[in-house]
Amino acid sequence: MSKITNDIVSKYQESDFSAHQLSNLSIDDPEDAELAYTMRDMPPRVVHTFPRDIPVKEGSSRPHTPGTPTRGSSSMGRSYLESEPEGLRRSQLSSMSSLDSSVSPSRSKSPWGRFDPYDSAEDQDKEYVGFATLPNQVHRKSVKKGFAFTLMVAGESGLGKSTLVNSLFLTDLYKDRKVLNAEERIIQTVQITKHTVSIEEKGVRLRLTIVDTPGFGDAVNNTESWKAVEDYIDQQFEQFFRDESGLNRKNIQDNRVHCCLYFISPYGHGLRPLDIEFMRALHGKVNIVPVLAKADSLTPAEIRRKKIKIREEIERFGIHIYQFPDCDSDEDEDFKHQDRELKESIPFAVIGSNMLFESKGRRFRGRMYPWGVVEVENPAHSDFLKLRNMLVRTHMQDLKEVTRETHYENYRAQCIENMTRMVVTERKRSLCSRLRESSSDLPIPLAPVDSETERHIWEKDEELRRMQEVMQRIQEQMQLTHKDGF
């Protein structure tokens, strides 16, 4: 589960470094290949073609011993990066002189272990520059830096949000939470709470922030209750914008909300007015993933009906939820099938639980009813696994990207537009005031002429901008036709 992989660290502590230990540097299970998902550019199948055991030869291939345990990976990386071009040079020479057709000794020095894209037999004789290892380098750097993800959960109270978060990330974030009773809730307003937890799994660190919205939808009058949430998201964008435009940009903390799980009540007939308003207010600022809460109160037929209804209503009201990226046409059928299934499962019907049960030798999270036991992670019982896979294993990076590239950019563009508009109006206003002042001094009507020219300039500016827009549009069109041409 999520604990520090002590075995790797302890191995680093031994100063003497054998080949066996080195192979542990690389991740030895095929399922760890999912780490590759953290970088979207690296498709999983490339990894599967790598041979399992890399013949790592000892002796000369170990020029430096590692330093301290935690810095072990970085020093290793550095040392091998240095030796890599050397090795490559040697391999190039060998191929040119056609001395050795077998595996040249330089191959064994590859620091990438099984990730090395040049290790297949057919690549031995061809000439390569070697930049196909760029993804590996990025991967290493990112793993070192760790990842951050901010998830927001929103919905009425009592829909199982906290339980689901705990089940998703196998933590207990809400230990000291106090649930208010109804009297206290009458006067409470919507609050925003943040919990941050650092989890680590197989050497990869994730700083997870959960933003909760207690009080949302609880009052008798819920008008504008989503305002607090909207303001919070805008605040994070603003903070980032300011940091980005600041002087020291090295350590910007990214607190922008990457994904919002919106909990839909299973008791209603589809979406409620409050749900529609909330999603409409926020779909332009954050990736919304709708979730059908407490799905164990529904029969399979009811779940199917509700999903169809909710999807239809989402379309009808023009709500833009997070769209999964389409898979490329060259992916295999299995992948495409999975992708299609995922898209048809929206909203995810989930169940959460903090209680562990044991049955037939395996432990699972579930809920025990007099008529049966529900398993949280059983795909026949709920879409919990699908949601977790989507959120963590396959689409976490995409969520962050969309936040960065779409929502944040929209915000930024809006901000800049507002600023320039303010500046322009300021200029005009100051001009007018100057005008008013100056007209008293000067008998000659110079001032109106001044304003005239100013207005003229402004008009020309506008025209220029409009023409720029038109040009942009034409460019885009050209690009499209260019693409279609192929």
Added chain:
Amino acid sequence: MADVAPPEVRPKPVVPAKPPHVAPPPIPSHPAPPSGPAVQRSGGSTLLGYIGIDTIIEQMKKKTVKTGFDFNMMVVGQSGLGKSTLVNTLFKSQVSRKCSEWGREDKIPKTVEIKAVSHVIEEGGVKMKLTITDTPGFGDQINNDNCWEPISKFINEQYEKFLKEEVNIARKKRIPDTRVHCCLYFIAPTGHSLRPLDIEFMKHLSGSVNLIPVIAKSDTLTPEEKFEFKQRVRKELEVCGIEFYPQKEFDDDMEDKSDNDKIREVMPFAVVGSDKEYQVNGKRVLGRKTAWGIVEVENLNHCEFSLLRDFIIRSHLQDLKEVTHNIHYETYRAKRLNDNGGLHPISTAVDTHESNL
């Protein structure tokens, strides 16, 4: 405390009055010689033979069977909590609003509407005119301020109608009783506590109608969660001073009190409704089928539907009507007469007769 008017003055076959001085015999099947206690109760005069006073129960029964009786129930709660399904399950027939309209009209209305549907159900020769009043739109809007007002108004209108009929000079032999005898309030099974809306509604209405809170769709809760939730709800109701039916202050005697106490301990009933049948252990039962088991509606281990049904229909149906008539209606009547110092017709119903006291 409950003033029972003698049958002659107020001919209301709907509410057969309890004869004051006769302990009701267990089975009024044959005019047997009187048992000891019955004789002693009548204030010391010993009867020398069998008179047959106890046959009045039989007579009342015959009369009731001939005339039938009314029962009006109202269901209140957010949309989707299973109100219509529960009512159908309670009366084992399609009596709710949804079935009398042409389709499942699931659009949420913009304001709270009041829709009443009547059916006549017959069982064992006894005819009951059942009216279910539904309140679509309650609690579904973004702004639910005062959404209980249309409901409160409706209840008072029914009282007003009855009052008007009553004070007519030439009044009908049998005044049609449209007063709401029982109001089922559906609480969403969040597992935390009551919502502010629930409290507001119940505060405003527990004084004018018999309020029975139920926990809807309770198959969401595990037994432990159910127990905790109920305790919290009961505590909150107590703290807010909400008296649900059976109200403590209307318990007649010790027997009533102990019976009702037992029921009050279990309330609010955690119910599950269903109109589909499944085969379980060779029997056909009403239930809900999920991937991990079948929830049986009438199984006491699964939910408390049977308790609710027995409570409303099999043991307290008559009492509900009596409390409505003798307490809630009387309260309304007293208020109306006091407020206006006489009876002035208020705006609601059509005035055909000017009444004066």
